[in-house]
Amino acid sequence: MKIAISQIEIIPSMPCDNTVRIISAISSAKKNNADIIVFPELCVSGYMLGDMWESKGFINECEELGEEIIKSSKGIYVIFGNVASDKSKKNFDGRLRKYNALFVAKDGKLIHNNINNYPFIIKSLLPNYKEFEDPRHFFSLKDLAFENNADIKEYLKPLEIECNGEKIKLGLTICEDAWSSNYSFSPMDIINSNKDVDLFINISSSPYTLVKDTKRHKMYGEIASKHNTPLVYVNNVGIQNNGKTVYTFDGGSAVYDNKGNLLLTGNRYEDDVYYIEMDIKNKSYPKPIEIQEDDEYKFIYDTVIYGIRKFTKSIGVNKIVIGVSGGIDSALSSAMYVSALGKDNVFLVNMPSKFNSNTTKDLAKTLADNLGCSYMVVPIQESVDYTVKQLESSPIIKDGNENYLKLSSFVIENIQARDRSSRILSAIAASIGGVFTCNANKTETMVGYSTMYGDSAGFFACLADLWKYQIYGLAKYVNEKVFGREIIPEGTINIVPSAELSTAQAVDEGKGDPIKYDYHDYLFKFLMESWNRIILEDVLELYINDKLEEAIGCQKGILNKYFETAHDFVDDLEKWWKQFMGMGITKRIQAPPILAISRRSFGFGNREAQNRVYYTARYLYLKNKLLNLD
Amino acid sequence: MKIAISQIEIIPSMPCDNTVRIISAISSAKKNNADIIVFPELCVSGYMLGDMWESKGFINECEELGEEIIKSSKGIYVIFGNVASDKSKKNFDGRLRKYNALFVAKDGKLIHNNINNYPFIIKSLLPNYKEFEDPRHFFSLKDLAFENNADIKEYLKPLEIECNGEKIKLGLTICEDAWSSNYSFSPMDIINSNKDVDLFINISSSPYTLVKDTKRHKMYGEIASKHNTPLVYVNNVGIQNNGKTVYTFDGGSAVYDNKGNLLLTGNRYEDDVYYIEMDIKNKSYPKPIEIQEDDEYKFIYDTVIYGIRKFTKSIGVNKIVIGVSGGIDSALSSAMYVSALGKDNVFLVNMPSKFNSNTTKDLAKTLADNLGCSYMVVPIQESVDYTVKQLESSPIIKDGNENYLKLSSFVIENIQARDRSSRILSAIAASIGGVFTCNANKTETMVGYSTMYGDSAGFFACLADLWKYQIYGLAKYVNEKVFGREIIPEGTINIVPSAELSTAQAVDEGKGDPIKYDYHDYLFKFLMESWNRIILEDVLELYINDKLEEAIGCQKGILNKYFETAHDFVDDLEKWWKQFMGMGITKRIQAPPILAISRRSFGFGNREAQNRVYYTARYLYLKNKLLNLD
Incomplete structure (x- = not known):
């Protein structure tokens, strides 16, 4: 039996375009004499569509295009994911009943077990955490069983097909149905409860996050070996977003034999159809291949490059303006955009004030020379001085009296940041028909260490899910592995990170x-990316028990290096917690879309309310105890 | 039996503060000899907390505070909503099992039916649409029944209490359990399946949106009369948010007799405890009162004022800077902030360029005089000219060559808008320790008719869920009903709406x-606020059948007034659709939090992905047919 694994790119909310490419893949699979071709979950519509699922017309379009796919199944089994509606029933929200469904077609007809009179298979488990919200739009097989007072076991059966004269029982599931360990039942276990499944097929639309690839191989391999049954996993490539967060889909489609050995895997981010021949009845498979574990920075690099290329294409821009300060974030951003889009599409602008050192101005220039991009120097001091003077000399009139503003040095710091982004970069971008980037990293995004409408602005924040140490790691990777030479100047890598907005941040004095970063990066990551959300009482308890450094994964001795007393430690902790839960949220609400890399990025997958900062009773108790003993 | 309806303010994510106020309400109810006091859903924690539900420490805090509430129930039945966890079980996401629960306490003990060994009542129906996402964090009673292979009917029973020697059966439900028409079962019908419920109590945390009040009275009254059973509905007041959208909770707690007549209702947005005496066994109730149907603009006015007061308090600011152009949006915004916070906290700034007419400059000044606020004029022409000159004279260096930018008039338009917000208003706000407002309305927010980091910026968009016609309606209401005199100048109300960014927008020439607005307001509202999402094929079909004006609710004859041919109509339709689904989304991703007024506001309750603009096959078919016949 020859199976075509169609790891195609799905463009969300473009059903007609997706269908054209699906039908073309079917034709090439036929030419290659495949018996079965498998497409990903929701491959007609895409997965992340916001509330477009609430349009009946859109659902109708997807279903009609599904009919076209079914028609094109002459001589081949076509397995694909699509939305399926039932006009006689309602969803919980009162709107049209919709299922996230899997269709099996051959010779223009659907093959099915007629569960609840439906000619398709329904997703049983609907993820509802992080960026996922399937139950907002879809009715699950579990819900259907509940509604009909039926046993879910009656609804989960293998589907028999005939292939080259042999009867093959397929165990067909959709994405989360395989990730069942936290649910009250396992769809795959139930489907194979009679031990008669010959081949599992799982179709997915699964966004990539760091280390997910390894986790996927492990889990699917274990399912195959547990059931002594081969398994085909098909995932799409492309990017999709939910507004605030942009997710890449890496594909990583794979086939496992009945022992769980990997037989084939799709290349990361490659839109392609892969073929495999297996004699399932005789358990004869191709030779297993090794699971390649990539370098962390290769993963990150590939993802950022793919994210930049696809996101800019999707919004229809290719001219990119980047403010370069001589620091690491903007330098890395420049190198990534040049790698992704070419030097002729990237436009670098250095915007010094009187606080910017010659050191960083030279580093910005060197970066531009190394990359070969267009380069512009637009100093901001005159404009900043003008603004200060204008505001301080314009009378405020109230009740016939005149008063005048006095701008503090802190206010003037932020005037500089906004002058750069909102006055200069925005206008340059508009005048060349392009956009300007947000170069923020995750560390500063977490605590709002940025100026709104200043350095927190931009069309896309492709590095904002990377901690500062990952920014450095990726910079080194780019120099060594991508360009093979010093593109990002060593000076930029070695200089103290600084906003250079005042004399207190003079880099040449090491300020x-x-x-x-060598402490806060790890503390912030612990607060943000732990599976169970961490709050201050958890941190303080670890600190008191001398287990904090180990828990957060920073170097040993860091706490002693930075904090002379427990008081100092607590002050620092509360300072950043307030920033994280206060101004950090305020700024993130208006931040650009972030490219997701980690398992929890800011944005749609990390719901936040702008509430008051709260300390639990347990935290206050621990703190009082600690500080009284101090 | 005397019941205390505790319509208290809940501050989200402040469990300790909420508990203190809950316990204080219990003590005053005791003093007033109440037999029962009822608090809203999730009154310890608040309802909209983002993913703070994922913290075990936070859940623990809420449960411990719940114990304090239980302890304070000596001599009184205390009914309240709180999170309840089960450490032996997991939610679908693998985290701690949590229920949205109702507790009944008396004399320090919980009274319960011991369902699944739990001493509390579990919410059966979990809303998962618009801003609601209960199933993201909570396990429903329905899920529990499914997990235990139990019949939900076994789990939904009245709870018997003894009150003044009488046995009373309470039908206790939480919020959505009453709004069951789209679900496969009705919790209230099941609880009363033996017709033995003496009193229904529904505790809620229900955000206010336009006309919801009337809908609530109708629905709860119908439940009471259908079951021939009185009903107590308790909802909180306050504001809560999910980042992008801020919701007000109006209270509107109510009591209905067994015929569904309204007996008592809490005042809108009033934090208070109301009392009612009823002899339930003898069906003896106080005299019914009339349902007051308020003027639409009174509702809107109350909501915006309450939203401004609570939101500014919650983020800890009270100095408000408003850019006033002489136009209607900024004038209304100024009047609302002055109404909410007083004239001494509002700071108006007029920022004319050479395109601003004396007409609008004078109107801005008149507004400031009428309101008595601090007023400042900060012209922007010099700064804009400087920026244009600086950018056009700074060399762009590439490969040793120099080039220069040329800024188009469109680019210069947007430079003006950013100069106002990002250069001037941001700096003034920072220097007085305040914030500046976003004065956007819903019409421009929908199609992105604004400049990013310019007029779309600000700390809060309190009018951005009002269509332009509602902006005018509210302005008239404010003049006539609030101030009783012309605060917003007539000239501002009568002038043509204009951004005044170029000579093409000269107001004195009527440009x-x-x-x-008299067409697009209604078209956009139809696209945005219809229950089923409307797409272009729906609009075009109505147009072809000559039913569009009626469907969208605009004046008759508008289409003929604006469009000479079907071509013109289609061009206009596609132009704004592209804006709505394209730049509109891009801008909304970085927009400030919006105060929700309508049943669908932009932001968290209206999920959007930044995808390509798509036309369905049916739309293209209809369009081709129409235009070929044209």
Whole structure:
């Protein structure tokens, strides 16, 4: 039996275009004499569509295009995911009943077990965490069983097909149905409860996040070996977004034999159809291949490059303006955009004030020379001085009296940041028909260490899911592995990170950001990316028990290096917690879309309310105890 | 039996503060000899907390505070909503099992039916649409029945209490359990399946949207009369948010007799405890009262004022800077902030360029005089000219060559808008320790008719869920009903709406915005607020059948007034659709939090992906047919 694994790119909310490419893949599979071709979950519509699922017309379009796919199944089994509606029933929200469904077609007809009179298979488990919200739009097989007072076991059966004269029982599931360990039942276990499944097929639309690839191979391999049954996993490539967060889909489609050995895997981010021949009845498979574990930075690099290419294409821009300060974030951003789109599409702008050192101005120039991009120097001091003077000399009139503003040095710091982004970069971008980037990293995004409408602005924040240490790691990777030479100047990598907005941040005197990256990166990551959300009482308890450094994964001795007393530690902790839960949220609400890399990026997958900062009773108790003993 | 209806303010994510106020309400209810006091759903934690539900420490805090509430129930039945966890079980996401629960306490003990060994009642129906996402964090009673292979009917029983020597059966439900018409079962019908419920109590945390009040009275009254059983509905007041959208909770708690007549209702947005005495066994109730149907604009006015007061308090600011152009949006915004916070906290700034007419400059000044606020004029022409000159004279260096930018008039238009918000208003706000407002309305927010980091910026968009016609309606209401005199100048109300960013928008020549508000307001509302999402094929079909004006609710004859041919109509339709689904989304991703007024506001309750603009096959078919016949 020859199976075509169609790891195609799905463009969300473009059903007609997706269908054209699906039908073309079917034709090439026929030419290659495949018996079965398998497409990903929701391959007609795409997966992340916001509330477009609430349009009956759109659902109708997807179903009609599904009919076209079914028609094109002459001589081949076509397995694909699509939305399926039931006009006689309602969803919980009162709107049209919709299922996230899997269709099996051959010779223009659907093959099915007639469950609840439906000619398709329904997703049983609907994920509802992080960026996922399937139950907002879809009715699950579980819900259907409940509604009909039926046993879910009656609804989950293998589907028999005939292939080259042999009867083959397929165990067909959709994405989360395989990730069942937290649910009250396992769809795959139930489908194979009679031990008669010959081949599992799981179709997915599964966004990539760091280390997910390894996790997937492990889990699917274990399912195959547990059931002594081969398994085909098909995932799409492309990017999709939910507004605030942009997700890449890496494909990573794979086939496992009945022992769970990997037989084939799709290349990351490659839109392609892969073929495999297996004699399932005789358990004869191709030779297993090794699971390749990539370098963390290769993963990140591939994802950022793919994200930039696809996101800019999807919004129809290719001219990119980047403000370069001589620092690491903007330098890395420049190198990534040049790698992704070419040097002729990237436009670098250095915007010094009187606080910017010659050191960083030279580094910005060197970067531009190394990359070969267009380069412009637009100083901001005159404009900033003008603004200060204008505001301080314009009378405020109230009740016939005149008063005048006095701008503090902190206010003037932020005027500089906004002058750069909102006055200069925005206008340059508009005048060349392009956009300007947000170069923020995750560390500063977490605590709002940025100026709104200043450095927190931009069309896309492709590095904002990387901690500062990952920014450095990726910069080194880019120099060594991508360009093979010093593109990002060593000076930029070695200089103290600094916003250079005042004399207190003079880099040549070693002065810089208030963030102690070798500690805060790890503390913030612990707060943000732990599976169960961490709050201050958890941190303080670890600190008191001398287990904090180990828990957050920073170097040993860091706490002693930075904090002389427990008081100092607590002050620092509360300072950043307030920033994280206060101004950090305020700024993230208006931040650009972030490219997701980690398992929890800011944005849609990390729901936040702009509420008051709260300390639990347990935290206050631990703190009082600690500080009284101090 | 005397019941205390505790319509208290709940501050989200402040469990300790909420509990203190809950316990204080219990003590005053005791003093007033109440037999029962009822609090809203999730009154310890608040309802909209983002993913803070994922913290075990936070859940623990809420449960411990719940114990304090239980302890304070000596001599009184205390009914309240709180999160309840089960450490031995998992939610679908693998995290701690949590229920949205109702507790009944008396004399320090919980009274319960011991369903599944739990001493509390579990919410059966979990809303998962618009801003609601209960199933993301909570396990429903329905899920529990499914997990245990139990019949939901076994789990939904009245709870018997003894009150003044009488046995009373309570039908206890939480919010959505009453709004069951789209679900496969009705919790209230099941609880009363033996017709033995003496009193229904529904505790809610239900955000206010336009006309919801009337809908609530109708629905709860019908439940009471259908079951021939009185009903107590308790909802909180306050504001809560999910980041992008801020919701007000109006209270509107109510009591209905067994015929569904309204006996008592809490005042809108009033934090208070109301009392009612009823002899339930003898069906003796106080005299019914009339349902007051308020003027639409009174509702809107109350909501915006309450939203401004609570939101500014919650983020800890009270100094408000408003850019006033002489136009209607900024004038209304100014009047609302002055109404909410007083004239001494509002700071008006007029920022004319050479395109601003004396007409609008004078109107801005008149507004400031009428309101008595601090007023400042900060012209922007010099700064805009400087920016244009600086950018056009700074060399762009590439490969040793120099080039220069040339800024188009469109680019210069947007430079003006950003100069106002990002250069001037941001700096003034920072220097007085305040914030500046976003004065956007819903019509421009929908199609992105604004400049990013310009007029779309600000700390809060309190009018961005009001269509332009509602902006005018509210302005008239404010003049006539609130101030009782012309605060918003007539000239501002009568002038053509215009951005005044170029000579093409000269108000004295009657030139203004490209939006035809008397048509587009209604078209956009139809696209945005219809229950089923409307797409272009729906609009075009109505147009072809000559039913569009009626469907969208605009004046008759508008289409003929604006469109000479079907071509013109289609061009206009596609132009704004592209804006709505394209730049509109891009801008909304970075827009400030919006105060929700309508049943669908932009933001968290209206999920959007930044995807390509798509036309369905049916739309293209209809369009081709129409235009070929044209």
